[in-house]
Amino acid sequence: MKTNKYDLHLQYEVGWDDYPVIRAYQMYKDKDNEFCTLTDDVADRYDFTEKDVAWLIQNEKQQDGSPYTELSEFYFDEWWHSSDKHLYGDQLPETAKKWIAQLPEYELERM
Numbered sequence: 001m002k003t004n005k006y007d008l009h010l011q012y013e014v015g016w017d018d019y020p021v022i023r024a025y026q027m028y029k030d031k032d033n034e035f036c037t038l039t040d041d042v043a044d045r046y047d048f049t050e051k052d053v054a055w056l057i058q059n060e061k062q063q064d065g066s067p068y069t070e071l072s073e074f075y076f077d078e079w080w081h082s083s084d085k086h087l088y089g090d091q092l093p094e095t096a097k098k099w100i101a102q103l104p105e106y107e108l109e110r111m
Contacts (some may be wrong), residue, residue: 001107001108002105002106002107002108003027003105003106003108004082004103004104004105004106005027005035005081005082005083006024006025006026006027006043006044006081006082006100006103007024007025007027007037007079007080007081007082008022008023008024008025008079008080008081008082008088008100009022009023009025009039009077009078009079010022010076010077010078010079010080010088010091010092011023011076011077011078012048012071012074012075012076013075013076013077014071014072014074014075019047019048019049019052019053019071020048020052020053020056020074020076021045021046021047021048022045022046022092022096022099022100023042023044023045024042024043024044024045024046024082024100024103025037025038025039025041025042025043026038026041026043026106027108028108028109028110028111029108029109029110029111030110030111031110031111036111043103043106044103046096046099046100048093048096049095051093051095052093052095052096053071055093055094056068056071056074056093057069057070057071059093060074060091078091082100082103085097088100
């Protein structure tokens with residue numbers, strides 16, 4: 001069975017990362033027919049550009065509603081499924097959403 005569904009991990013931590021990155025992981029079905037992900041192998045990744053960072057600063061708000069002024073104020077460690085557009089849609093710039101939409105199909109394996 002072919003699919004283009006992926007687990008996505010958005011990660012950024014000041015002092016560890018230069019820019020946010022989204023890693024895409026292929027999925028498989030286990031013996032109980034549950035979807036699982038192996039995080040040992042990154043199928044693809046999206047590295048945020050300076051334009052993406054500018055979008056974050058302009059569009060995201062801190063928990064208290066105040067605006068961000070620089071990348072160092074952000075922290076990301078979010079997991080989504082690629083079909084969760086309603087969860088990540090407002091948190092990502094258009095270029096990142098376009099990258100997710102264009103992730104290639106792969107053969108869904110059973111393990």
